[in-house]
Amino acid sequence: MIKTLLRVLGDQYARPMRRTLALMAVAAVAEGLSYALLVPVLRELLGGAPESAVPWLAGFGAAVAGYAVLRYAADLSGMRVGTTMLRGMYYRLGGHLARLPIGWYDTGRVGEVSVMAGRGLLQAMGVAAHLLAPFVSAVVTPLTIVAVMSVFDWRMGLAALVAAPAVAGVQAYAARATAAADADRHERDKESTDRVIEYLQAQPVLRAGGRSGERFALLDDALRHVRRAARATLLATLPAAVGLTLTVQVVFTALLALGAYLALGGGIGAAEVLAILVLAARCADPLLSLAEIGGKLRGARAELDRLDTVLHTEPLPEPAKPVLPDRHDLRLDAVTFRHGDRTVLDGVSLSVAEGERLAVVGPSGAGKSTLLHLLARFYDVDAGAVRIGGADVRDVAAEDLMSRIAIVFQDVYLFDGTIEENVRLGRPGATDAEVRAAAHAARLDEVVERLPGGWAAKVGEGGARLSGGERQRVSIARALLKDAPIVLLDEVTSALDPVNEAAVHEGVERLMAGRTVVMVAHRMRTVRRADRVIFLDGGRVVEEGTHEELVRSGGRYAGFWELSVTP
Structure with missing residues (x-):
């Protein structure tokens, strides 16, 4: 989706978008690394000299503060880039629509462009402001934590790493399962917008003919189809959400069992096991949020694809070497x-x-x-x-x-x-x-x-x-x-x-x-x-x-x- 977003944005906005992505990634890595300090903190707290945990606590506080600053900067950059892109994309879309042939504007385009210029563009351009930061955090932070876990115990790290392909597989399944439902939802939205416009414009004719009730029934049917499509989309995403939750819980349970086995066998200390389990629990939260974020990103991706299609519709070509007529016949x-x-x-x-x-x-x-x-x-x-x-x-x-x-x-x-x-x-x-x-x-x-x-x-x-x-x-x-x-x-x-x-x-x-x-x-x-x-x-x-x-x-x-x- 990032590739599509950068292509739609063009060179003017792609560079600040890349900088924002890099800042978000750094903030996510900083978050994961800050949790690494929990291992020595818990080790000292549970050891014979708890007071020796104070320097580690101070370091943990400083790391969290640094992460907070980076996350604030990343979120602020995302909001600025998002609002700038939204304004710029309105101008770009409007300018492109003005150059398309009149024949492009058939009867089905009114609702499509209305949805795209309204909710669609807001949803697509809202990715930078509202979705990218939590998405990057949900992906990069757990991977960083797994790397930290591997440093302390390679067996626990390897076990945690098993979750990565499982989560990716669930997300891929969700994308396939909801693709048809999302497409149907878009068509129903466009149809209902057409019906609303038609209903409003046809009021004089309908009232003169005494048929306003019949026309309202048609509009009501279109809105009913929208409701059904929304329900179908929800039902299509439900198995993926449940599957993701089960996957994360199974992996966490497996880590808990492995940690207990290693601790009982003397292969690892109880403090280290507790710290690693805390890290694993911290991995679970962003991973579980991927279900909701992924749904929103798929919706934004669909809007981006439609926007990309419109922006790549060939306008009437401009001459490379324009001429000026000297007569007006x-x-x-x-x-x-x-x-x-x-x-x-x-x-x-x-x-x-x-x-x-x-x-x-x-x-x-x-x-x-x-x-x-x-x-x-x-x-x-x-x-x-x-x-x-x-x-x-x-x-x-x-x-x-x-x-x-x-x-x-x-x-x-x-x-x-x-x-x-x-x-x-x-x-x-x-x-x-x-x-x-x-x-x-x-x-x-x-x-x-x-x-x-x-x-x-x-x-x-x-x-x-x-x-x-x-x-x-x-x-x-x-x-x-x-x-x-x-x-x-x-x-x-x-x-x-x-x-x-x-x-x-x-x-x-x-x-x-x-x-x-x-x-x-x-x-x-x-x-x-x-x-x-x-x-x-x-x-x-x-x-x-x-x-x-x-x-x-x-x-x-x-x-x-x-x-x-x-x-």
Whole structure:
């Protein structure tokens, strides 16, 4: 597990982690060596001159004090390294998640990432702060005590050493026995998290349909599965815990019998036997704690493995020698893109001149939104190339690429902050005057004026305190503030009331002015603002031309148009 931990941490944290491990090991050895002084202490106390034990007692006290200082330093180092790692790993995980392809975030990832970023990361990074010190002590201190016992009597030391492979075997058995239960527990945790999120998000729909009780039953089932999985994990670890206790007690009993035999035969003094048995008893405590510590470490190991898997998921590669496009025209050259077994785009070729407006029309599932995602390089194509200004987007640094593109999607997500903070995401360094100008152009100032708190009004998680039209105005203001030369629009007015639709249309017109635009259109009235239209069907461009040309041709687009204007 230590190897996995150091690999997950990376070079930045691996070195202080190694130093902390070394300090913990030294403290554990010091603890074991300090107990060696119990042998002369007991020998003198039980001998003819008990007062001669005073120097040995003083030495024992000094050794224990030294161990206490080392253990305090080791624990403090573990806490500091653990808290530093936790903060650093949150940044590392967040940064890595931001670089993964959008396709990685399928429906099952929400619960998985939620568990990982919450309890999972705390459990994994808590190893350094809470588990490593007792684990190292439970392993190194008994081995040191066995070495000390061997110095005083090799037979007793050898007998005690027999416990080492037995304890290791029990721990290995426990790991195998609980592996399946731990995996099932993780899956149940993820499922229950998904159900909780689904239950909360679906409240309006469920209540409108009078089905909230049924949905609660599904959530209750998921939580019941979590309880069963937790019970299964407990039952799987129980034999190992009992086996470890029996092993330690059997070895201690064997040492007791061997010590009595040696003492009765005159091979060793009674004081030495008593001291060695005290040492053996001191070995038993940390060994018995291995059952509990081992369970926690196995849980942390599983989280570390999952974290390691995510961190080793390949992000979209950055170019070794990035190029800077000197134009802002767009082109797709025979682009093919697959999602799983499904071909979403199949050999699509098209071009958009700088400053031109292209509308993308087609039935649901035709690949319209995917086309926008490829232009923004949310995914990499399976074949062909996407170009901006003649440069393949894979040869443009991600930061440079996104600085040239403003995106307004149909489903707007706002962060739980103020309206101003959400607008400033478009260009964090913008002046107040520039923010206000973008808001006015998007008619967001009308919303700000009627909200309590104005610009400081909180929008809630996902923008829950704003209507759909108000969230769109924030999104358009953000895009206007960014002032990017390329604009990608996924039909932004399909679910708005007339007042908000008019306001959003006005903001979109200002956003598109003088820019290269690709807009996905669900409402056909939006298409008339485009210079050119393509009709996608089955992942291919089946028609292309101006609105008037396509209407006159009487093809698929004309059929869509007739349906949109027919009362």
